[in-house]
Amino acid sequence: MQVRIQPEPFDLGAETNAFAAAQSGAGAVVTFTGLVRDIAGRLQAMEIEHYPGMTQKAIAAIVAEASERWDLTGALVIHRYGRLAPSEPIMMVATAAPHRAEAFAAAEFLMDYLKSRAPFWKKEITAEGAGWVAAKDEDEQALSRW
């Protein structure tokens, strides 16, 4: 289980290949990547703030919970912070399991929890000004399905 919090970009292909190669007994690898979404061509940048003392711990706890619920051979979470340009990758998760249903479910679980339980905050910078991205009610509700 690996959790990395970093300002630097990551190479999705290289990370996925290295992750898959390190698995033993896996028959399925699922990856998800989140990108900086442009707002109708107006977004100049996205600034991602986090709580350094808490981020690693909070995500490790979420990954540990996923590992208890599903038979995973491994999981990887990379989440960036700092100033990102439109379309840049923000984060990725990868899960590996003997069968795909577990890998898919664990990846969705990780994403649902990362959205509202990992201490990150996004600020959108446009020519008209800057604003914090508000949490959505459906993100909180998404947790109730687990």
Add this chain to the structure above:
Amino acid sequence: MIDVLYFAWVRERIGLPRERIETQAATVNDLIAELSAREDRYAVAFSDRAALRVALDQELSEFSAPLAGVREVAFFPPMTGG
């Protein structure tokens, strides 16, 4: 002494990322009341508790939670990771 940290718009409204506070507050709610009475910028930042989250020693917690033994309190809006 307790370290109080602020993130995102809470940090912007209060105007600093962290401070060390001498307090006798028994709970998070008491600490909020104490800070809010101190200056307007705190009162504004803490005015809508439903829009705030609190972590005690890096664990999400409740506003009613006691502060005994806690070294670090963090206030922030609902998280928007992923």
